[in-house]
Amino acid sequence: MENPTAASKTKKPASNPATKMAIEHADDSPSAPAPDKARLAIEARAFSFWYGSTQALDSIDLKVPERRVTALIGPSGCGKSTFLRSINRMNDLIPKIRHEGDILLENDSVYRADRDVVQLRKSVGMVFQKSNPFPKSIYQNVAYGPRVNGLVKGKREMDALVESSLRQAALWDEVKDRLDSSALGLSGGQQQRLCIARALAVSPEVILMDEPASALDPIATQKIEELIYELKNDYTILIVTHNMQQAARVSDYTAFFFMGRLIEVGRTEELFTNPVEEQTEAYITGRFG
């Protein structure tokens, strides 16, 4: 059974294709929806979700292991984004929603009545499909979260946090000389990595990524994928993607959603090479969706 740190050494991505490694090296334990020895980071229990009278999720049961990358795939409108946004309760912003069942984060209900949503969102970072840097400087984009949340004291500590966050997001070398210039002057890929740095700066336990590379060119996409590969040493990552090659490249586990239901979940290489469900096979071979 792999141990994250050791694995990272052997799997360190070379500069080129970030790629394949997830498949080639993902360990060869028997496939099972129940994950490896990693602790559970997130667990959905019979979670259903409605927008008004439209049911978007139907009784989802999903276990997400800690410090692994889990990909959510499925055709548009299958509920994967809704599920992702249910974890940090971003859907609360939408009127007339309703849910049943529960989602546990670190064994603690996300939906319990006295849950502090602001606190919850601090521990769950989120990266969006469209990069959304704040209209502030590069430095301020990273520093704003920790400052508002009172995570650091003093300028020196903040400088260090900004630098380490940008380094973790593999952006530091590109922006270190222009931290004070506007974040909106960065390229799309850089903006997206800045958004990742911004999420990392508030020390989340889990990072949710909603099609983080769908608007990026192949080179920027590759950088994001390399980054995801690095980040799983320290964070649990859930990524929604329409790109099945991407899911195959970056994830350890893959969950296939269809029409609001979780059809199949398993080790990525198992799910892609030997899917159990017919619908899964149809989707990954491109027969629909």
Place this chain on the structure above:
Amino acid sequence: MASSTPTAERQVTGGGISTRRKLVNQVMLTLTGVASVLVLIPLLLIFYYLLAAGAGSINLDFFTQLPAPVGEPGGGMANAIVGTLSLVLLAGAIGIPIAVGAGVFLAEAGRSPLGNFVRFIADVMNGIPSIVTGIFVWAWIVVWMGRFSLLAGSIALAVMLIPMVTRTTEEMVRLVPRELREGGVALGFTRWRTTLGIVLPAAKSGILTGILVALARIAGETAPLLFTAFGNPFWEWRLNEPISALPLLIYQYAISPYDEWHRLAWAASLVLIGMVLAISLMARFIIKNPYRDR
């Protein structure tokens, strides 16, 4: 597509369509071009007239001296220029905080019954004739204070400014992409912190532009000032005293029987247009520099 269609024939047909399209394109372009020239004509004529009739009367005295009594040559409109600036600035100080606050409320929580009501009232207020605003402020402020005043004039202008800025602020805040709001919320920010720290800065240049356009608009208003600021031939700084304003002086001088005053009215119009133009140029400058930080 029929594969048997000879290439030559297709080219001919294609050529025909393309000629017609080019023609229509040319005609439409010409029409819109003519329309934009027509838009420019009144503006250019106004400038031409103002320069021809007013430029001759503009000199240093115009900006430094009080109006001269009838029959005496010279004099200036220094007190009216300062008066207009004071009225506009005070109206802004009163109206902008209220209007921006209301605009943000409408954009962020505007789907509530209260929001719909406020939006409706703002639209109605935008359509109220400015003379009515003047009478309203006269009835409430001037009668209550027992005198015309800078304060009453500013309140009248603020009443005009508030609905304009409220609606533009709402539009600008609405334009901020939802992703940006979600970015803040996802970091664990509260709603007011997201609005204040992220949404407002993102909408900043649009809101500022809306404010400047509204200020330019009220700077030229005459009717609301007739029964509120009233006018004053002397220097005046106090809040509770009548004050002079360029539009008032233009009105007063233009309907007078004296040629000298007519020339001064033209000159005052030119200066007023110049002030409005300056504000508009500032607005343009701000639009061109969105998202400047720090």
